[in-house]
Amino acid sequence: MKSDTKIDFKLSDWDIVGHENQIEYLKSSVLKNDIAHSYLFSGEEKIGKKRIALTFIKSLMCLSDLRPCNKCISCQQIDKLIHPDVAFISSTGSIKIEAIRGIISKTNLKPFNAPYKVAIINNAENLTNEAANAFLKTLEEPPGQSVIILITKDHSLLLPTIISRLRMIRFFRVPTKDLEKLINGDKDKDLLLKIASGKTGKIFDLINDPTKIIKYENWLEQLDEILSGDKVKNLEYSTQIAKIYDSDPEEVIEMLRFWILIFRDFLDFKHKEPLFFKQNNLNFMETLNTEVIIDIIRYIGYIENKISNINSGINSKLALDLVILKIGKIKKL
Ligand SMILES: [Zn+2]
Known part of the structure; x- marks a missing residue:
């Protein structure tokens, strides 16, 4: 999808450890103004997929010249998951058809005050078959300036008809040498790295x-x-x-x-x-x-x-x- 957005901005360092190729790909899509209507982020839990999805969206919606700035109202609202043009669903239980209908009607609306209308569905493997089927038409004929990101720990749990309509980006565990950057000087560094086993999210859990x-x-x-x-x-x-x-x-x-x-x-x-x-x-x-x-x-x-x-x-x-x-x-x- 090519939007009318003029590329008169630069991208900042996304400040994410690991996943260099995936981030490079997303950044170049932003700079080329070549954004897909729908993405599938697939990879194990706690390796940073959601963080990358939100940073990608912040880069699309940020109001500053160096994006994402993490300071403007748009960046802050996205971080808090309260941006009026970004719908976010996350559930450890089933994601039912009612929730998906809500997302569909939101993405059909024109953006409120942003260049895109975004929907992020975390734990997409929890979509019920009914919900997934209801979503198919939206993924096939995505409305106007919509960007939909499905995030899953295992794409083999999604319907093949869903997967085929999405641009899939796969994520893998982060090498220990990269994880080390997050915990330099921590007295429990070796134990932290051992427990995290390549998962950035686990490091953050333990530090917090x-x-x-x-x-x-x-x-x-x-x-x-x-x-x-x-x-x-x-x-x-x-x-x-x-x-x-x-x-x-x-x-x-x-x-x-x-x-x-x-x-x-x-x-x-x-x-x-x-x-x-x-x-x-x-x-x-x-x-x-x-x-x-x-x-x-x-x-x-x-x-x-x-x-x-x-x-x-x-x-x-x-x-x-x-x-x-x-x-x-x-x-x-
Ligand atoms: Zn910003």
Whole structure:
């Protein structure tokens, strides 16, 4: 879509870590005045898709000569998701047809005071089939100056008829060397990078809420204790975890996945400086040898299997007992 917008502005640094090619592509579309009517931003959760979508829209709507300025009324309203010409839907539950009808009628209106009428649908994989089908016609014949961005963690969950009408941009995890720029000087830098595993959003979550990093530090200590391998203690511990699991299964799954991350680090143990373990005083690293590492590969598979069983509702207490006891044995192999 070519708009009447004169390109008499420059683009500022978008201040986003990683995703250089994707950002370059979007910036050049803005500068060439070659904006698609509809985009699909696809990639894992918490890697920065929404932030890039909003920055892209700010660049289209900003009132300054260096865009986005992040200061003008337009930029501020977009950041707060209250811009009259930018509709935003985000839902962890189903996105129903009523919400999509609202979006359709809004995009059909002329922009209130901006060059474009924008709709952003976050978690687009949650569109019900009915809602997605209702949206098809709008995507096929987009009204005037409308820009529609669907954001999804997994485009294979969308209807193929929807995907084929969108210009897809795929996003990937950000390399650790880029993530490091966000946390230079942080005393927990190595742990933060380990937990984030290439996801910028996770870094922001952890920086904004310091209690979260304490949670991971506790999980590390607990893992160290389990690895000491006292069977009676470990069974008691497993009972405690099972209780937490009953009220908050996500929490336990997150902990087990974090432990898997730690075990994966062992696998690199022979190939690189195990700085992470040194800094976190994990005692068990002293006893590692090659055979143990090979066995750990087996156990990681075992634990991941158990995690999916826990998720699928198989006796969670039994699965947790098995996981904890297996971890307790790792050191004695
Ligand atoms: Zn601005």
